[in-house]
Each structure stands twice: as C-alpha cells, then as structure tokens.
Amino acid sequence: xxxxxxxxxxxxxxxxxxxxxxxxxxxxxxxxxxxxxxxxxxxxxxxxxxxxxxxxxxxxxxxxxxxxxxxxxxxxxxxxxxxxxxxxxxxxxxxxxxxxxxxxxxxxxxxxxxxx
Amino acid sequence: xxxxxxxxxxxxxxxxxxxxxxxxxxxxxxxxxxxxxxxxxxxxxxxxxxxxxxxxxxxxxxxxxxxxxxxxxxxxxxxxxxxxxxxxxxxxxxxxxxxxxxxxxxxxxxxxxxxx
Amino acid sequence: xxxxxxxxxxxxxxxxxxxxxxxxxxxxxxxxxxxxxxxxxxxxxxxxxxxxxxxxxxxxxxxxxxxxxxxxxxxxxxxxxxxxxxxxxxxxxxxxxxxxxxxxxxxxxxxxxxxxxxxxxxxxxxxxxxxxxxxxxxxxxxxxxx
Amino acid sequence: xxxxxxxxxxxxxxxxxxxxxxxxxxxxxxxxxxxxxxxxxxxxxxxxxxxxxxxxxxxxxxxxxxxxxxxxxxxxxxxxxxxxxxxxxxxxxxxxxxxxxxxxxxxxxxxxxxxxxxxxxxxxxxxxxxxxxxxxxxxxxxxxxx
Ligand SMILES: Nc1ncnc2c1ncn2[C@@H]1O[C@H](COP(=O)(O)OP(=O)(O)O)[C@@H](O)[C@H]1O
Ligand SMILES: Nc1ncnc2c1ncn2[C@@H]1O[C@H](COP(=O)(O)OP(=O)(O)O)[C@@H](O)[C@H]1O
Numbered sequence: 001x002x003x004x005x006x007x008x009x010x011x012x013x014x015x016x017x018x019x020x021x022x023x024x025x026x027x028x029x030x031x032x033x034x035x036x037x038x039x040x041x042x043x044x045x046x047x048x049x050x051x052x053x054x055x056x057x058x059x060x061x062x063x064x065x066x067x068x069x070x071x072x073x074x075x076x077x078x079x080x081x082x083x084x085x086x087x088x089x090x091x092x093x094x095x096x097x098x099x100x101x102x103x104x105x106x107x108x109x110x111x112x113x114x115x116x
Numbered sequence: 117x118x119x120x121x122x123x124x125x126x127x128x129x130x131x132x133x134x135x136x137x138x139x140x141x142x143x144x145x146x147x148x149x150x151x152x153x154x155x156x157x158x159x160x161x162x163x164x165x166x167x168x169x170x171x172x173x174x175x176x177x178x179x180x181x182x183x184x185x186x187x188x189x190x191x192x193x194x195x196x197x198x199x200x201x202x203x204x205x206x207x208x209x210x211x212x213x214x215x216x217x218x219x220x221x222x223x224x225x226x227x228x229x230x231x232x
Numbered sequence: 233x234x235x236x237x238x239x240x241x242x243x244x245x246x247x248x249x250x251x252x253x254x255x256x257x258x259x260x261x262x263x264x265x266x267x268x269x270x271x272x273x274x275x276x277x278x279x280x281x282x283x284x285x286x287x288x289x290x291x292x293x294x295x296x297x298x299x300x301x302x303x304x305x306x307x308x309x310x311x312x313x314x315x316x317x318x319x320x321x322x323x324x325x326x327x328x329x330x331x332x333x334x335x336x337x338x339x340x341x342x343x344x345x346x347x348x349x350x351x352x353x354x355x356x357x358x359x360x361x362x363x364x365x366x367x368x369x370x371x372x373x374x375x376x377x378x
Numbered sequence: 379x380x381x382x383x384x385x386x387x388x389x390x391x392x393x394x395x396x397x398x399x400x401x402x403x404x405x406x407x408x409x410x411x412x413x414x415x416x417x418x419x420x421x422x423x424x425x426x427x428x429x430x431x432x433x434x435x436x437x438x439x440x441x442x443x444x445x446x447x448x449x450x451x452x453x454x455x456x457x458x459x460x461x462x463x464x465x466x467x468x469x470x471x472x473x474x475x476x477x478x479x480x481x482x483x484x485x486x487x488x489x490x491x492x493x494x495x496x497x498x499x500x501x502x503x504x505x506x507x508x509x510x511x512x513x514x515x516x517x518x519x520x521x522x523x524x
Binding site for chain 1: 340
Binding site for chain 2: 391392394395398413416417419420423424427430431473474481482483484486487489490493
C-alpha cells in the first residue's frame with residue numbers, strides 16, 4: 001500500500017486524490033486505474049489533487065503526461081492543485097506547466113473547470 | 117538522538133525515564149550518565165520507567181545489571197515499571213526478576229520505595 | 233567520521249521505495265534537511281528505476297548495487313547495474329530523451345539527477361553495465377553524530 | 379514471489395539501528411505482525427552487535443554482511459563477519475556465557491536469537507570469521523505484496 005488513489009467524478013471532471021508515493025512501481029497501478037476511469041467518455045477534464053502525495057519521481061511525469069494526451073484529445077484540461085514544493089520543482093523541470101494548469105486548492109480548481 | 121534519558125531524584129530514589137531505543141550503541145552513553153548520577157551516595161534505589169522505550173536488546177540487560185550491582189552494594193532496590201511485552205520477554209529470558217522488582221506504574225512503584 | 237554502506241537488491245520495482253528509504257535512513261545520521269533528503273530519495277529512485285527498466289529490461293534476475301558514503305557534509309552515491317549499458321551517454325543525458333517512450337518514460341531521470349545533486353557522472357559499457365556516480369554537499373549540515 | 383537484499387555496513391555501533399531498521403523495512407513487504415518485526419529487529423541487533431564487539435573487537439574497519447530473503451511467509455537472515463571467529467560454539471551458545479563481562483555483556487545474545495527465531499545455526503572458523511543463519515516462519519502472513 002504505497003500509493004492510494006481516490007477517484008471521484010464531479011460533473012465532467014475526473015477528480016484524482018493521491019496519497020503516498022508515486023514512483024515507477026506505483027505508476028503502473030495508477031495508469032491502469034486512470035485509464036479505466038477515462039473509458040467514461042463523459043469525462044472531459046482531470047483534476048489532480050496532490051496534497052497528500054509525499055513523494056514523486058519522473059515516473060509520475062510520465063503517467064500524468066500519458067493521461068493528458070487522452071484529455072487533450074477530448075479538448076479538456078488537466079489541472080493540478082495542492083502541489084508540494086519538491087513535486088513542483090520536478091513539474092517545472094519537465095515543463096509540465098506548458099500543458100497543464102496549476103491551482104491552489106481543490107475548490108478553486110473545480111470552479112475554474114465549471115463545477116460550482 | 118536514538119535514546120533519551122530523563123533522570124530525576126525523588127528522595128533517595130533515582131528515577132530514570134527512557135525514550136527511544138536501547139542497544140549497544142546507546143547503552144554506552146546511558147551507562148556513563150547513570151554512573152554519573154549514582155556518584156550521589158544519597159541515592160539508594162533506582163526506578164526504571166520503560167514506558168517510552170520502543171526497542172531494547174541484550175545490551176540493555178547488561179547496562180541494567182551493571183547499575184544493579186552499585187545499588188545492591190548500597191542495599192537498595194532496582195524497580196522497573198511500565199514495561200512493554202517484548203522487553204518483558206527479554207527480561208524474563210535473562211532471569212532479571214531474580215534481582216529486580218516489577219511494578220505497573222511509576223506512582224505505585226515510587227510508593228513501594230517509600231516516596232509518597 | 234566517515235561511514236559507508238552498500239546495498240544490493242533484486243531488480244524488482246517494489247524495491248525502488250525500499251532502496252530510496254534505506255539511503256535516506258543512512259544519510260539521516262548527518263542531519264540533512266527534509267528538502268535534501270527528498271532530493272536524495274528522488275535521485276536514488278531515478279537511478280534504480282533506470283537500472284530496472286533500461287539496464288535489465290525488467291528482468292528480475294538482475295541485481296542493483298547501491299553504495300552510499302557520508303563524510304562530514306558530503307554524500308556520495310554509486311548506483312551500478314550489470315545490464316545492457318548506454319550506447320550514447322550524451323544523448324541519454326539530454327532532457328526529455330528516452331529510449332522507451334512506449335513505457336511512458338519522460339526522459340527526465342538524468343535531468344533530475346543533475347538538478348538535485350552537485351556532481352553527476354556516468355560510466356557505461358555496452359553489455360557490461362552502467363554506474364552512476366552522484367555527489368552532494370549538504371548545506372545545513374551539523375557535525376557527524378559521532 | 380521471492381525477494382532478496384544484501385547489506386554491507388562498516389562495523390560501527392551507530393550502524394546497529396540502521397541495520398535492524400533496514401531489515402525491518404525490507405521484511406515489511408510480506409506484512410509481518412508488529413511482534414514479529416520487533417523479534418526480527420532484536421535478532422539483527424544481537425548478531426550485528428556480536429560482529430562489532432566480538433568478531434572485530436570494535437575495529438571500525440571491519441565489515442558486516444546482512445543478507446535477507448523473504449519468500450512466501452519465510453524470512454531468512456544471514457549475518458556474516460570476517461573477524462576472529464568463535465573458538466567453541468557450544469560454550470558460546472550457553473545462556474549467560476560471555477567472553478566479555480568487562481564490557482557488561484550479558485551473554486544473552488544467542489539465547490534471544492534461539493527464542494525469537496525458528497532456526498538458528500552458526501558457522502565459525504577461527505581467524506576467518508562467523509556466519510549466523512536465522513530463519514523464521516511468519517504466522518499471520520498474507521500473500522506477498524506482488
Ligand atoms: N542504467 C541504464 N542502463 C541502460 N540505459 C540507461 C540506463 N539509465 C539510463 N539509460 C538510458 O538513458 C535514457 C535517459 O534516461 P532518463 O533521463 O533517466 O530517462 P527515462 O528513464 O525516462 O528514459 C534512457 O531512456 C535509457 O535509454
Ligand atoms: N560474531 C562473533 N565473533 C566472535 N565471537 C562471537 C561472535 N558472536 C558471539 N561470539 C562469542 O559468543 C559469546 C556469546 O555471545 P552472546 O550470547 O551474544 O553474548 P554476549 O554478546 O553478551 O557476550 C560471546 O561472548 C563471544 O565470545
């Protein structure tokens with residue numbers, strides 16, 4: 001039990017709350033889970049709440065970019081919120097903010113995606 | 117900071133509260149500290165409160181028996197309280213209860229040593 | 233006082249977290265900051281993952297060797313595999329370059345190592361394997377705990 | 379699935395706690411109970427301390443090798459030093475026997491190992507060193523986490 005992911009759907013947004021450590025090992029499980037949820041074609045956007053993500057390495061970048069492609073094909077957005085300083089540095093190094101948007105909290109992030 | 121020891125004197129009892137892990141490495145420091153405190157010849161008894169001792173191996177047996185000798189020479193008692201099940205098993209294996217007495221809590225232990 | 237340990241693990245992905253926390257536990261002896269500890273964990277994770285995915289093509293019979301030494305405020309890491317090696321180190325180190333896009337690798341492993349460590353050097357021979365040397369000077373270090 | 383790691387440390391007393399927590403972290407993969415974990419930590423601590431004090435007479439240049447393997451619900455530990463060896467294993471294993479009473483050793487190390495593990499065996503040659511083999515079947519084990 002190294003990574004827990006809580007998935008909920010708010011209107012057309014897939015909300016993903018990650019708890020624990022995201023590395024190559026846990027990325028494999030997460031990818032499967034997210035792809036399952038993204039089979040639901042009503043989902044247009046994805047919101048990643050990283051508040052309880054204690055660790056992430058470059059495997060996390062890969063798994064997020066992979067799902068971004070699906071969302072982008074639906075002309076949706078990927079929004080990240082509650083990111084830690086360390087994870088933010090990795091996001092910046094990888095140029096992630098060219099394709100995804102950063103918000104402070106889950107509430108405000110959802111609002112920008114049209115969920116009240 | 118693997119082992120913290122808090123030493124106080126209640127009447128003629130040296131009270132020792134151990135927090136952390138007692139092994140060969142930390143036993144060396146503890147021995148020095150206890151021997152320093154036992155230079156005070158008013159000390160007749162020693163009370164070991166092991167409530168916050170998370171780990172102990174046979175090095176702990178050695179350091180306690182060594183101090184027991186000093187106390188026994190003064191015709192005092194060594195009393196142990198708030199011991200965990202694991203540490204208790206090691207005490208029993210080593211036959212520690214032939215020379216020292218077990219009490220549940222610090223208060224009752226102090227009372228048996230004549231401290232109100 | 234100098235202290236040193238060597239860890240050898242099977243090339244299994246569940247050992248990635250074990251490897252990085254073991255290095256972190258060892259380095260904790262010289263009181264790194266939480267940030268430095270996270271950086272060290274991240275680079276160990278990157279190098280061990282590379283050995284598993286690239287060095288051994290996920291063959292669990294491979295072994296990975298992680299040497300850690302601490303001396304005063306300097307941490308040295310050496311992560312070695314006896315896998316297939318890197319044909320072109322220059323190319324491999326370019327940000328975003330990956331030879332395994334099909335596994336959703338991001339090509340950011342070496343870039344992260346270079347950002348989080350003070351020295352990175354790679355030695356690799358095709359068919360005999362790869363060694364990554366990493367070095368970091370801790371900033372807020374105190375004297376070694378002994 | 380079987381998993382295995384090997385740790386090599388300098389014979390420094392501050393590595394005793396590092397060694398036992400590393401073994402505990404590794405074995406955690408197969409969900410031991412807290413009690414079993416404490417027992418494993420204790421025996422690692424005993425064997426590593428013996429290597430430092432008896433095997434190497436506290437010479438920090440000595441190295442200690444700790445091999446841990448987990449397979450289903452069985453934990454196997456092998457702790458090796460290349461120190462002075464044990465002249466008489468029978469005597470050494472007797473409860474309360476110690477060759478270093480002046481260091482306040484209690485002579486309980488091997489007794490604890492025998493109580494906390496299901497199998498204990500010792501191999502030792504004077505001048506070439508000592509290996510302690512330890513084996514434990516976990517009771518409340520679940521399937522390996524992979
Ligand atoms: N231990 C290794 N053995 C063989 N090839 C490696 C190793 N480490 C890295 N490489 C090569 O270097 C490339 C870049 O590595 P890296 O920057 O970590 O990105 P990524 O792991 O995401 O591909 C890899 O795609 C691979 O081709
Ligand atoms: N690794 C070792 N190398 C050499 N001698 C050892 C080793 N381990 C144990 N011994 C011998 O066996 C004796 C008993 O060990 P043990 O039961 O652990 O008690 P203690 O460590 O308290 O002396 C030691 O006093 C020592 O003489």
